Amino acid sequence: MTQETVFSQIIKGEIPCDEVYSDEQCLAFRDIQPQAPVHILIIPRKPLKSIKDAEVEDKEMLGHLLLVSAQIAQQEGLKDWRTIINTGSEAGQTVFHLHIHVIGGRKLTWPPG
Known part of the structure; x- marks a missing residue:
């Protein structure tokens, strides 16, 4: 990934976040525009544009x-x-x-959108 994103800026500490988890592979924080009482984003520290850009070496x-x-x-x-x-x-x-949304804390309907 060559383009800077808000998430890469968060990883570098240039933009603050409401962190809930951090380790050597990822960072998780509360979404600033939550769609439910709990809405957390999990982002890999590795710059990966989307799941379609993932390689075999990314499986772990x-x-x-x-x-x-x-x-x-x-x-x-x-x-x-x-x-x-x-x-x-x-x-x-x-x-x-790439990011994962964890959403909950209320009844979620289907289809989502």
Whole structure:
């Protein structure tokens, strides 16, 4: 990824966030425009535009992101939640740095949008 994003600026500490989890592979923080009582974003520290840009060597990191999403949901007291990865602008991706949404704390309907 060559283009700077708001998420890469958050990773570098140039923009503050309401951090809920951090390790050597990822950072998680509360969404500034939450769509539910709990809305957390999990971003890899590796600059990856979207899931469609992932390579075989990213499989451990991708698995780690999903495990962290479940850990965070439970840490937030969620019994049920939605885990979302938007891929591409027509799917709702607005920041082109791979990220996972963990959304819960209210009844979620289907289809989502």
